[in-house]
Amino acid sequence: MSKQDKAFVKEITSQSEDYSQWYLDVVLKAQMMDYSPVKGCMVIRPYGFALWENMQQRLERRIKDTGHKNAYFPLFIPESLLQKEADHV
Incomplete structure (x- = not known):
């Protein structure tokens, strides 16, 4: 954790x-996440990742128990697709 982050969560x-x-x-003080160079x-x-994996396991169980299926979606959506949506709306 950088000096800036330590001051940030004093x-x-x-x-x-x-x-x-x-x-x-x-989340910063618990060292679950940290800032990235990407804004x-x-x-x-x-x-934080261990916590996320635990949540995934529990959610996956509930999803499957109710007869549903999982899906993954892209983290970053291309600007061209956002523009199509903007034109549509």
């Missing part, structure tokens, strides 16, 4: 004060 913002900032403070993207660190 104190955890109150949920009632700023929920979004509270969430960022918690708007975060890196999932080992503890």
Whole structure:
């Protein structure tokens, strides 16, 4: 964690004060995620990834138990497809 990040999470913002900032403070302080050099993207660190894998396993069980199927969608959507949607709307 960089010096900037350490200063950033010195104190955890109150949920009632700023929920979004509270969430960022918690995931950074817990070392679940970290900032990426790509604007708007975060890196999932080992503890955060372990949590994500646990959630996936539980969700997969529930999805299959109810007769549904999983699907994966792209993380980044090409701007050309967003433009088609904008033209449609």
